[in-house]
Amino acid sequence: MLNDPSLSVTQTCGDCPIRHRAVCARCETDELEQLDQIKYYRKYEAGQTVVWSGDRMEFVGSVVSGIATLTQTMEDGRTQMVGLLLPSDFVGRPGRGNAAYDVVATTDLVMCCFRKQPFEDLMNKTPHIAHRLLEMTLDELDAAREWMLVLGRKTAREKIASLLSIIARRDASLHLRSAEGQLVFDLPLTREAMADYLGLTLETVSRQISALRKDGVIHLEGKRHVTVPDMERLLEEAGDDADGGMLA
Amino acid sequence: MLNDPSLSVTQTCGDCPIRHRAVCARCETDELEQLDQIKYYRKYEAGQTVVWSGDRMEFVGSVVSGIATLTQTMEDGRTQMVGLLLPSDFVGRPGRGNAAYDVVATTDLVMCCFRKQPFEDLMNKTPHIAHRLLEMTLDELDAAREWMLVLGRKTAREKIASLLSIIARRDASLHLRSAEGQLVFDLPLTREAMADYLGLTLETVSRQISALRKDGVIHLEGKRHVTVPDMERLLEEAGDDADGGMLA
DNA sequence: GACCCGCTTTGACCCAGATCAAGAATGGCA
């Protein structure tokens, strides 16, 4: 199940590759050891479902590498993505037994998990873990509300630009691989997944991406490899304040 | 400022009219006394702005009576409502200095507030207040994600039915004034506010409400007074599972 | 190297909801 040598279970939580946003960011040594005892890694292949909506969820955890999505589906098949989980994002909710959404691995995925009951016990003993979770949940709430503006009021072109901005920003903060102000990244989503996130059809997504390419806002190599020559321009296209911007 | 005799500041937090969802639901007597010491009431008139997005927010609190809304606005004036605050809902976020959204009193509004710093101090000493807040924030996050499905994938008619369902449900849980299975309530929002919540125009809202009335899904007296003869039917129109339904 | 399969692009057409434009209720106030 776990064959990546960089992810030895002997590493302490403090060494965790995602510790910069992790729940344990402020823990003492002994608390870190307790966290390490209930920690384990899980791997999923691209396309695998991590949990189905309504199923019992026996763990919480963070994404270490890869991308997962949270999705809601209506009886007639219409689907809406309600969350995009990138490395360092938290999954699952203490105090809740069942998943509220489908969680799907969009790419190959590694998660750092904590068994639910022991994690909750630890949370009850160490207040700053609860605080950290509250902070993270408030961040997610802000991101969700920001996305409500995208879904409710933005045009298709603005929606695409908004999504690209978020991915570019998150990607940049992870890899810092920008050359002379340019941002370069690979789209981790199919056109259909982007459509489900944006409340559009995949055809409209494709057309708008083509339009942004024609207008020089982005440059494409193949279908997935994106270069953003001017981030300011992209933010303008997204309809955001150039300075402030998305809080995702 | 405070002339309603039913809201004497001498009442304890345990007597708070909104205590059923309040942060203090599990507090001990001495903690309740501490909460009472930093508690006060605020009144706003319909139309007044409680805080502007970006402004310093020096309190947190709950809605006691009336309705408030959370709103985001783009530079060109497009607005999206991102939260509807009904009695018992919590406002503000511990650990955050500035408001992220405009908070507006839609009707006359009474709030039960706690000064922010003392509240945070108390929260740091009493873990179950932090837990309660985490629970409430997770509920809000679920509601926001549910709303993303409404905004991204539902038709205008379904959107209206969804909004009416939520208001009917919340109203019913407050007043329990249903006669022989019917639900009766007053719409607390203008057509324009509904449009801002649903990502529609006010004309479309008006037309769809008329359509639902013609089809017998709802009955209207005047512009605001609504009767729902069959809640199941309304939920069907909203595109929800008849049994499960919105978790707002 | 030919074939296949999932993903993507592009075109032609259509329709739900936006926009523009009158009016009609409602209700507060003199």
Place this chain on the structure above:
DNA sequence: TGCCATTCTTGATCTGGGTCAAAGCGGGTC
């Protein structure tokens, strides 16, 4: 009792994005 300002309804028309349909990729694999 009538006036005025909101708020709401309804009609006519327009359009952005959906729907349906048909090619174009790559990139595995036999």
